[in-house]
Amino acid sequence: xxxxxxxxxxxxxxxxxxxxxxxxxxxxxxxxxxxxxxxxxxxxxxxxxxxxxxxxxxxxxxxxxxxxxxxxxxxxxxxxxxxxxxxxxxxxxxxxxxxxxxx
Numbered sequence: 880x881x882x883x884x885x886x887x888x889x890x891x892x893x894x895x896x897x898x899x900x901x902x903x904x905x906x907x908x909x910x911x912x913x914x915x916x917x918x919x920x921x922x923x924x925x926x927x928x929x930x931x932x933x934x935x936x937x938x939x940x941x942x943x944x945x946x947x948x949x950x951x952x953x954x955x956x957x958x959x960x961x962x963x964x965x966x967x968x969x970x971x972x973x974x975x976x977x978x979x980x981x982x
Contacts, residue, residue: 892911892913892914893910893911893914895908895909895910895914896908896909897909916942919935919938919939919942920942922935922939923939923942923943
């Protein structure tokens with residue numbers, strides 16, 4: 880186990896519960912929610928994205944998205960129309976009411 884992984888394991892608040900099969904092989908590890916987030920943060924910081932299975936890529940992606948939302952919590956999200964106007968994109972032809980389209 881690498882030093883960083885040992886430090887991360889030591890940061891867990893509740894010891895993980897191990898689930899074994901009939902051959903006494905570990906088949907599951909149960910973590911608290913906060914410890915699961917700590918584990919995902921470790922993966923995000925130190926593990927190559929391409930080495931992670933899809934379900935862990937998704938979990939890390941959700942964690943990072945939640946962190947980004949938390950950082951921007953003070954700012955209200957801008958509407959698409961406002962962003963396009965700020966970028967100088969003509970929105971008149973894009974955002975028509977359905978009654979303005981010819982039948």
